[in-house]
Amino acid sequence: MSDMNAVATEAPGTQPIVPAGPIKQDKPRSLAGDAWRDLRRSKIFWFAAVLVLVVLVMAAFPTLFTSADPRACSLSRQFAPASGEAIFGYDYQGCDIFARAVHGARNSIIIGILSTLIAGVIGLLFGLGSGYFGGGVDAVLSRIVDIVLGIPFLLAAIVLAKRLASDPNNNGLWAVTLTLGFLGWTTAARVMRSSVIASKNQDYVAAARMLGAGPGRLMLRHILPNSMASFIVVLTILLGVNIAAEATLSFLGIGLKGDAISWGIAINESGAFVRTAWEPLVWPSVFLALTVLAFIMLGDAIRDAFDPKLR
Amino acid sequence: MFRFLVRRLLQMILTFFGATFIVYALMFANQDDPIQALVGERPVTPAQRTALTELYHLDEPFLKQYWYYMQGLLTGDFGRSLTGREVSDMMTDAWPTTARLALMSILIAATVAVIAGVISGIRRGGMFDNVTLIVTLVLLALPIVVLAPLAQLAFGIKLGWFPPTAGRNATTYALLLPAIVLATTAVATELRVTRASVAENLRSDYVRTARAKGLSNRRVIGVHVLRNSLIPVITLIGVDIGLLMSGAIVTEGVFNIPGVGFNLLRGIRTEDGPLVVGFVSILVIVFLVVNLIVDLMYAALDPRIRYE
Numbered sequence: 001m002s003d004m005n006a007v008a009t010e011a012p013g014t015q016p017i018v019p020a021g022p023i024k025q026d027k028p029r030s031l032a033g034d035a036w037r038d039l040r041r042s043k044i045f046w047f048a049a050v051l052v053l054v055v056l057v058m059a060a061f062p063t064l065f066t067s068a069d070p071r072a073c074s075l076s077r078q079f080a081p082a083s084g085e086a087i088f089g090y091d092y093q094g095c096d097i098f099a100r101a102v103h104g105a106r107n108s109i110i111i112g113i114l115s116t117l118i119a120g121v122i123g124l125l126f127g128l129g130s131g132y133f134g135g136g137v138d139a140v141l142s143r144i145v146d147i148v149l150g151i152p153f154l155l156a157a158i159v160l161a162k163r164l165a166s167d168p169n170n171n172g173l174w175a176v177t178l179t180l181g182f183l184g185w186t187t188a189a190r191v192m193r194s195s196v197i198a199s200k201n202q203d204y205v206a207a208a209r210m211l212g213a214g215p216g217r218l219m220l221r222h223i224l225p226n227s228m229a230s231f232i233v234v235l236t237i238l239l240g241v242n243i244a245a246e247a248t249l250s251f252l253g254i255g256l257k258g259d260a261i262s263w264g265i266a267i268n269e270s271g272a273f274v275r276t277a278w279e280p281l282v283w284p285s286v287f288l289a290l291t292v293l294a295f296i297m298l299g300d301a302i303r304d305a306f307d308p309k310l311r
Numbered sequence: 312m313f314r315f316l317v318r319r320l321l322q323m324i325l326t327f328f329g330a331t332f333i334v335y336a337l338m339f340a341n342q343d344d345p346i347q348a349l350v351g352e353r354p355v356t357p358a359q360r361t362a363l364t365e366l367y368h369l370d371e372p373f374l375k376q377y378w379y380y381m382q383g384l385l386t387g388d389f390g391r392s393l394t395g396r397e398v399s400d401m402m403t404d405a406w407p408t409t410a411r412l413a414l415m416s417i418l419i420a421a422t423v424a425v426i427a428g429v430i431s432g433i434r435r436g437g438m439f440d441n442v443t444l445i446v447t448l449v450l451l452a453l454p455i456v457v458l459a460p461l462a463q464l465a466f467g468i469k470l471g472w473f474p475p476t477a478g479r480n481a482t483t484y485a486l487l488l489p490a491i492v493l494a495t496t497a498v499a500t501e502l503r504v505t506r507a508s509v510a511e512n513l514r515s516d517y518v519r520t521a522r523a524k525g526l527s528n529r530r531v532i533g534v535h536v537l538r539n540s541l542i543p544v545i546t547l548i549g550v551d552i553g554l555l556m557s558g559a560i561v562t563e564g565v566f567n568i569p570g571v572g573f574n575l576l577r578g579i580r581t582e583d584g585p586l587v588v589g590f591v592s593i594l595v596i597v598f599l600v601v602n603l604i605v606d607l608m609y610a611a612l613d614p615r616i617r618y619e
Contacts, residue, residue, distance in 0.1 A: 044448075146322065147329035152598055154557030155591050156334070158579050163337045244454035248561060251456040252576060264456060271460050271565065278464055285457040293452035300448060 032229075035305035045301035051294035058102055059109035068099035070261055079277045091266075091280035092273050101287045104263045107256060108291060111177050112243040118181025119188055119242075120235050126185065127192020127231075132200060132219055138193075145186050156183050157245060161254045171260040176249055180242045191234045195227035202226075233303040240295030247288050263288040319606065323599050330595045331384075331588075335377050338584045380588070389589040393581070398589035401574055408481065409563070409570035413555050415483070415490035417548060420497040425544065428505025429537065435510050443506075447499040455496060455558045459565040462492050476567040489566045493558045497551040501544050508540040542612050549605030556594055 039045045058065055068086065073095035082089040088097035130141035148156075157179050165175035199205065200223055208222050249255030250264025263284040270280035355363075363369070368376050383390060389398035431440035466488055467475030473488040512518060513536060521531045560572035567573075571590060578586035 143322075143325060143329075147326050147333070150326035150330040150599060151334065151591070151595060152553040152556045154560055155575075155594060158560075158575075159334055159337045159587065159591065162579060162582075240452065244452075244456075247454060248456045251561065252564070253580060267456055267460060274460065274464050275468060278469075281460055281464060285461055289453050289457045292454060293449060296452040297448060 035229075035302070038305040039301060042301050042305070044297055045305075048294045048297035048301060051290060052298055055105055055291050055294060056109065058105040060106075062103045062106065065102045066096070066099045068096040070095060070099040070103040071259070072096075079273075079280075082279070088283045089277075089279050091270060091277075097280055097283050100261055100266060101263070101283050103261045104266065104284065104287065105291070107173065107260060107262050108243045108246060108288070111173065111180065111246045112239050112295075114177045115180035115184065115242045115246075116235055116239045118178070119183075119185035119238060120231075122181070123185035123188025123192055123234075124231070126189035127227075128196055128219055128224070130189075131193040131196025132215065132223065134197075141189075142193075145189055148183065149186050153183060153245075154248065157249060158252065158254055161249055165254065165257070172255060172257045173260070176246050176255045179249070180245055184238055184242060184245075188231060188234050188238065191230050192227060195230055196223055199223050199226045229306045230303070233299050233306065236299035236302065237296050240292045240299070243295065244288070244292045316607075319603060323603060327595060327599055328381075331381070331592050332377060334591045334595075335380060335588055336373075338588050339373075339376070384589075384592060389593070390585040392578070392586040392589075393583045394586075398586055401586070402571070402590065402593060405569060405571045405574050408486075408568055409559060409572065411483070412486050412490055412493065412559065412563075412568065412570060413552075415486060416493035416555065417497070417551065419490055420494035420501055420551070421544070421548070423494070424498050424501035425505055425537075425541070428502045428544075429509050429532070429540070431502075432506040432509025432540070433513070433532065435506075440506075443502065447502050450495050450499040453495070455492065455561045458495060459489075459492050459562050462488060463565055478567055479569055481568060486568070489562045489568060493555060493562050496554045496558045497547070501547050501551070504543050504547055505540055508543050509536055512536045512539050542609065545612065546605055546609055549602040552601045553598055556598070 073093045075094045077090045077094040078092060080086070080090040080094070086096040086098055088101070091097050091100070126141050126145065130138040160182065161172075161175050161179040164178055165172045205218060205222050208218055213222070246255055247262065247264030247267070250257075250260075250262045251268045253268065255264055256262040266284035267281060267288070270277075270284070274281050368379050380390070387399065389402070392398055392401060427443055431437075431443045434440055463475050466472045474485045477485040477489065518531060518535060521535050526535075556572070559570065560576050562568070563570045563572040564576055571594070575587065575590045575594075577583075578590065
């Protein structure tokens with residue numbers, strides 16, 4: 001705001017919208033710079049960013065939030081009410097609800113990030129390939145996307161997770177991660193494809209091609225950087241969606257298993273006793289909902305900043 | 312139009328075979344010992360083993376097994392569940408409940424989305440608009456595993472407005488709460504699309520013409536704007552069918568509704584391969600057909616869209 005005023009006072013004759021006058025102070029703003037300016041003023045962005053930060057810290061250092069051991073359960077305190085030690089009380093197995101909710105963040109975040117990375121890499125390759133080469137390559141790759149989209153997501157996830165988790169000894173972390181990674185890439189691929197198609201016919205790409213740049217260099221140095229913004233937004237939202245999907249699979253009993261601490265498992269287990277005690281159901285639900293909300297809001301805010309037309 | 316239909320059908324067939332093949336392969340390929348899985352813990356005599364191998368074509372290559380399965384599927388034979396019941400039988404049993412639930416939730420979602428979307432599209436930037444934007448964001452983010460148990464707890468158990476579980480032969484009233492929960496997955500996107508297209512159409516030339524002719528505000532919005540704004544919403548219903556199926560698995564489990572999702576989940580838990588593949592195949596067909604109908608409806612509603 002302050003430099004706008006400075007411009008207005010120094011050059012009173014010019015129209016206020018056109019930034020004439022001292023250009024040195026007012027650096028030419030990039031798209032990212034513009035977006036950042038918008039973002040800083042968005043309340044939703046700050047709310048989401050703080051929430052994401054809290055969840056990430058919780059996943060990395062759960063002991064900062066609680067000193068209670070989430071696995072120290074004792075049936076003698078089954079459904080014991082909230083107290084100074086356990087602020088949300090105890091669940092059916094006599095475990096500290098708050099400690100389990102805090103420690104549940106780690107699995108959700110690990111699965112969310114890894115599966116989104118897998119989906120991102122697959123989506124990037126598919127989108128770049130079909131967008132850049134077009135023609136037959138595009139036809140084949142797009143049909144594969146159609147087939148994957150032809151199976152409703154949860155149906156495919158259930159079947160795939162079941163298949164991958166054939167080893168009864170592990171807790172299913174890898175099975176869930178791979179399942180979500182293998183199924184979630186379609187939106188990312190479509191977004192990447194359309195933005196590659198949009199940017200590959202730009203003049204600067206033609207110029208680079210005339211200067212002798214090969215397909216690899218064209219894609220990596222010229223097309224990709226300009227297609228990244230919407231791609232990253234899609235991945236941020238996908239991260240939230242994947243965390244929700246992990247909880248859903250765990251809830252259905254085909255995600256994380258065994259002694260894994262997961263919000264989805266907690267919601268499933270406490271559902272049966274909800275008439276006796278509602279706290280074991282509500283608190284993991286709140287943690288899960290806020291985490292998913294944070295990532296989706298973050299992606300939404302960034303998209304609004306990069307593409308104000310959509311508002 | 313005819314060429315479009317043919318191309319679209321060919322695409323659909325490809326998707327159908329691809330999708331069912333993936334599901335079939337995941338469920339049946341590389342099984343350790345399907346015969347032992349079938350009979351449970353009892354010992355199997357070599358004679359029984361030979362008979363079962365012959366019956367289920369287990370000695371033949373995988374692709375051939377898929378082919379046999381597809382032959383059955385296309386002639387209406389969906390195979391037999393491990394519990395001994397015909398899969399098609401279970402499907403006819405489960406389908407009406409799920410169809411009712413899905414229809415109710417589509418209606419609820421569309422009604423709420425269109426009414427709220429039109430209001431916030433007209434009063435863009437107003438109080439109502441800002442509140443709906445935040446509400447839709449929250450609805451988009453709330454997973455159904457959170458929503459379904461919490462709704463059951465709040466409205467079914469604590470407040471007692473709805474029966475907490477539906478059970479067999481559920482009344483419409485008992486299905487209302489699950490339908491509302493299911494509707495929330497679709498309502499947010501539908502609302503946002505309605506809002507955006509109402510806002511866009513309000514600025515268009517034909518609205519200005521209508522206003523210049525002296526038509527009342529009610530007629531301009533109720534007839535001219537609304538009709539054109541509904542087109543993108545209708546296409547969304549096709550996408551929502553997929554979401555509804557996913558949502559129905561959780562919702563039917565939580566509210567104990569013996570529909571398609573409930574049976575499917577039970578099939579997965581008991582490793583009932585034929586049941587799972589049969590149900591998933593039927594659901595994929597439903598999904599594809601609905602999307603085809605939506606595509607065709609799109610052309611019928613908007614005369615500007617011509618399929619060559």
